[in-house]
Amino acid sequence: MNYWLMKSEPDVFSIDDLKKKKKSGWDGVRNYQARNYMRDEMKIGDVVLFYHSSCEIPGIAGLAKVSKTSHPDPSQFDPKSEYYDEKATKDNPRWFMVEVEFVEKFENVVTLAMLKAHKGLEGMPVVQKGSRLSINPVTANEFKIIIGMK
DNA sequence: GCCAACGTTGGC
DNA sequence: GCCAACGTTGGC
Numbered sequence: 036m037n038y039w040l041m042k043s044e045p046d047v048f049s050i051d052d053l054k055k056k057k058k059s060g061w062d063g064v065r066n067y068q069a070r071n072y073m074r075d076e077m078k079i080g081d082v083v084l085f086y087h088s089s090c091e092i093p094g095i096a097g098l099a100k101v102s103k104t105s106h107p108d109p110s111q112f113d114p115k116s117e118y119y120d121e122k123a124t125k126d127n128p129r130w131f132m133v134e135v136e137f138v139e140k141f142e143n144v145v146t147l148a149m150l151k152a153h154k155g156l157e158g159m160p161v162v163q164k165g166s167r168l169s170i171n172p173v174t175a176n177e178f179k180i181i182i183g184m185k
Numbered sequence: 186g187c188c189a190a191c192g193t194t195g196g197c
Numbered sequence: 198g199c200c201a202a203c204g205t206t207g208g209c
Contacts, residue, residue: 042195066204089195147196165202167194 038173039077040084040095040161041135050085050096050140058102058136062110063118065130069170074105074131076172083135084173084181086161087144094146095181103134141185155180 041061043049053059064070083099107128110118123129151162156177160166173181 044195068204093196164196165194167203169194 037081038178040171042086042088042169044089045087053137061132094144097140098138099135102136105131108132
């Protein structure tokens with residue numbers, strides 16, 4: 036079982052949205068490295084730190100878990116979608132997504148400022164300047180530390 | 186295959 | 198709104 040951090044802009048899709056929907060396909064990822072993590076490495080039961088980015092208080096807002104392994108992201112085939120990719124075909128999809136299931140909303144967001152200030156989390160891409168990758172692996176130790184901070 | 190130009194991310 | 202950092206595109 037592995038741990039992950041997945042970023043989402045709460046204005047677009049927040050932990051509350053996931054709570055309401057219970058489960059959701061993680062669509063719209065258009066970065067190859069993030070895609071590869073979803074396609075090749077994320078397994079059912081893996082635990083996800085749900086990170087709110089580009090918002091007033093960036094940080095980890097709650098937990099989710101992988102409920103379905105990767106399958107083609109349908110938005111790539113939809114010309115009306117902002118995630119449409121004209122080079123993707125159903126025979127040869129370019130973008131994959133996993134499905135995640137709501138687990139928990141933290142009472143308080145574990146903020147980026149807290150993550151930056153906490154010993155042991157220096158290696159997390161999210162605390163480093165200029166890190167834009169929206170899906171990152173998290174070590175068991177980092178996960179334990181963060182759970183202790185909520 | 187190089188690399189400049191461009192677009193996007195995301196914290197502040 | 199600014200801007201640094203980064204990924205992608207496309208000309209050559």
